Amino acid sequence: MIAIDPESKKPAFALISRHQPNAILLDQLPLNPIAKWYSLFKENEIGTLIIESQYLDRSKSPQSLLTLTMSAGMLIGIAKLLNIKIITVSPSTWQSAMLGKGNRKTLKQLSVMRASSELETNVNDHIADAYNMLQWYRTFEKQSSTAKSNHRRSLCH
Numbered sequence: 064m065i066a067i068d069p070e071s072k073k074p075a076f077a078l079i080s081r082h083q084p085n086a087i088l089l090d091q092l093p094l095n096p097i098a099k100w101y102s103l104f105k106e107n108e109i110g111t112l113i114i115e116s117q118y119l120d121r122s123k124s125p126q127s128l129l130t131l132t133m134s135a136g137m138l139i140g141i142a143k144l145l146n147i148k149i150i151t152v153s154p155s156t157w158q159s160a161m162l163g164k165g166n167r168k169t170l171k172q173l174s175v176m177r178a179s180s181e182l183e184t185n186v187n188d189h190i191a192d193a194y195n196m197l198q199w200y201r202t203f204e205k206q207s208s209t210a211k212s213n214h215r216r217s218l219c220h
Contacts, residue, residue, distance in 0.1 A: 064111040065104070066197035068189045069135040071127070075189035077197040080107040087197070089182070089190050094134055101141050112142040113200045115192070116151040120167075150200060154192075157199035 065078040071094070078088040088107075092099055104112075117132045142149050154170075162173040171188045178191035186194065 065109050066113040066193045068192040070189050071130040071134050075193040077193040104145055109147050111148045113150045113196050116153050157196050161195045161199050
């Protein structure tokens with residue numbers, strides 16, 4: 064699985080490969096050439112893409128939103144070509160679950176602090192967001208599968 068913070072020029076990712084399920088690879092890749100992203104998804108046998116949905120931030124220009132949306136769209140397109148499950152998550156959803164509430168600046172700082180602490184190395188805000196999204200999904204996925212399992216058990220009795 065891979066979580067991506069779709070920054071416009073160099074999206075950040077946190078990846079767990081099927082080949083190394085206990086290791087998390089963190090990095091940023093230029094959006095172009097897009098073939099690098101295709102290879103990254105294919106070589107690591109990505110089964111799930113977790114990506115932030117885009118929203119209109121009044122402090123940013125409309126062009127910025129358009130660029131971010133195009134970046135996310137290109138990455139989602141690759142996932143669709145490779146039949147990868149796509150999870151879009153709003154920043155407020157994963158941030159409130161992983162970091163609590165606060166303004167954008169505070170949440171960015173908390174994201175960096177949490178990721179840097181857990182990884183025991185300093186990371187930038189884009190990599191921190193990708194890492195925390197991945198951790199959010201892993202927690203969400205475990206809770207969801209536990210709930211489904213408990214529901215099935217209750218139906219059997």
